[in-house]
Amino acid sequence: MSSTFDTVANIISETCDIPRETIKPESHAIDDLGIDSLDFLDIAFAIDKAFGIKMPLEKWTQEINEGKATTEQYFVLRNLSDRIDALVAAKAAS
Amino acid sequence: MKLEKFQLIDRVVEFNAVEKTIRCEAKVPLQASIFEGHFPGYPLMPGVLLTEAMAQTAGWMLLSLDKFRRMAFLAGIRDAKFRNFVKPGDKIDLYAKSVHEGSGFAVAQARAEVDGKIVCDATIMYRVVDFPNEEFRQSMLEVAADVGVSVKVVADG
Numbered sequence: 001m002s003s004t005f006d007t008v009a010n011i012i013s014e015t016c017d018i019p020r021e022t023i024k025p026e027s028h029a030i031d032d033l034g035i036d037s038l039d040f041l042d043i044a045f046a047i048d049k050a051f052g053i054k055m056p057l058e059k060w061t062q063e064i065n066e067g068k069a070t071t072e073q074y075f076v077l078r079n080l081s082d083r084i085d086a087l088v089a090a091k092a093a094s
Numbered sequence: 095m096k097l098e099k100f101q102l103i104d105r106v107v108e109f110n111a112v113e114k115t116i117r118c119e120a121k122v123p124l125q126a127s128i129f130e131g132h133f134p135g136y137p138l139m140p141g142v143l144l145t146e147a148m149a150q151t152a153g154w155m156l157l158s159l160d161k162f163r164r165m166a167f168l169a170g171i172r173d174a175k176f177r178n179f180v181k182p183g184d185k186i187d188l189y190a191k192s193v194h195e196g197s198g199f200a201v202a203q204a205r206a207e208v209d210g211k212i213v214c215d216a217t218i219m220y221r222v223v224d225f226p227n228e229e230f231r232q233s234m235l236e237v238a239a240d241v242g243v244s245v246k247v248v249a250d251g
Contacts, residue, residue, distance in 0.1 A: 041169060041199045041219060048196050057197040 004051075004081040011046045012077075015039065025078040030071060053087040095120045095147075097128065102147035103188070105242040109158050114192035116155035118241070120147055122184045129182060139180035144206055144214045145171060152190035152202035152218050154243055159192065162235060166200060166220035174216035184208045190218075198222055 005025055012029070013020040016039050029035045035043065044055050063069040073079055095102055108117040122139050129137035149168050156166040180186065190204040200222050205215035225231040 038169060041196075041221070044196055044199065045194055045201055045219070048194060054195075054197055057199075059197070061198075 004084050005077060007050055008047060008077060008081055008084065011050065012043055015042045015046060023077065025076075025081070027077050028072065029075040029077065029080070031075075047084065051084055051088050053084065053091055055084070055087065095123055097123065097126050097143075100146070101150075101237065101241070102143060103150050103154065103241050106154055107242075109155065109243070111159060114155070114159060116151060116158070116190050118151045118154065118188040120186045120188060122180060122182055122186065124182045126182070137182050139182075139184070141174075141176045141214065144176065144180060144186075145174055145216060147186065147188055148190065148204035148206055148214065148216055149218050151188040152192075152204045153220065154238065154241070155190050155192060155202065156195075156200050156220060156222065157234065157238070158243055159195070160222070162231065162238070164222050165225045165230070165234070166222050168218070169199065169221045170219035172217040172219070174214065176214045178208065178211055178213040180206075180208055180213050186213070193217070195222075 009020060009023040012018060012023055012033065012035070016033070016035055018033055023033065027033055029040065029043075040057075044057055048054055060069070060074045064071055064074070074083065095104055102120055103118045104120045106116060106118050108115075110116070128140065128143075132138060132140050149171075153166050153168075160166075185208065187207045188204065189207070190202050193201040193203055198221065200220045202218050202220070203215070204218055206213050225234075
């Protein structure tokens, strides 16, 4: 499993006091782990700091609200980790 | 400090857009009804109001950095510590620094000092969203002008 997922899972576990072993790559942050939008701000802050990126949460939320994307595409942790990897790669390339 | 209007900051002394820092001043009034209860015979500035003063300080910084395009609403307080008493008549120096500007949120560290001694500090998180209406934005600009946030710099941005 990717180290990105491990880092994200550890952040979620520490930030939201969720047992680490219950956080899986297929877990949906909202539907399965019960993380609300305010808690997700803390998670986003920690992820931004850990990876040196700025997750485009507002863009993602807008796409979901407009029906252009599903919550699974952004908030299933495997997918979230892939997007973080892409953001890190894009930053490194710039 | 206009407690009746929940305006905890008297004036912005210094704002640095490059360093992303701000310094504000606030004078605790000698007389205020809150001191009748907090506490009888030993008036102290309540910690929640000191927290609000720090939040307003960092809030003016974030609004200035964003040129008043969006509003920063208080979302969370972390590691707030109240290290010394603040009494009626005290002059408070408030400092804040932006720690992170994320997508739709921001985090700042703030502290308050009296006579050069830290009286409280905290890490503060804000939701940063569009102003719900133009009337609200204009009212914030009016208060900003009152406390000395440079509206000219805001307009020039």
